[in-house]
Amino acid sequence: LDLPPTENLLFxxxxxxxxxxxxVGNAVGKAGINIAGMQVARNRAGGEALMALxxxxxxxxxxxAAVAKETGAELVRALTLIS
Structure with a gap:
């Protein structure tokens, strides 16, 4: 994944x-949060995938929690790098 570090990230x-x-876009949008950038990568079709926003x-x-439930993702993490 090639994503510049910014203050707020979702993985x-x-x-x-x-x-x-x-x-993911719908869940974030419903919360009133704008997506500034997104990268998606996978190891193969139907295999493990990563998303960074x-x-x-x-x-x-x-x-x-909503993103995890709706996508079935095994890992969902939000980060705020600057407080």
């Missing part, structure tokens, strides 16, 4: 399948 590790990018504001634990 996911999940099984590659259709709809995950849209689900730069976002304009911090992501709450509720949004993280």
């Amino acid at each position: 996911l590790r999940y099984t590659d399948k259709p709809g995950v990018v849209g689900t 730069n976002v304009d504001s911090s992501i709450s634990a509720q949004v993280v």
Whole structure:
């Protein structure tokens, strides 16, 4: 993944399948958070995938939980690097 470090980030590790990018975008958008950048990579079709997002504001634990539930991702982490 090639993503510049910014103040607010979201990372996911999940099984590659259709709809995950849209689900994440919808969940973040419903929370009123703008996506500034996104990178997605996978090891093979249907295999392990990674997603990293730069976002304009911090992501709450509720949004993280919703993304995890709706995508089935095995790992979802939100980071705020500057407080």
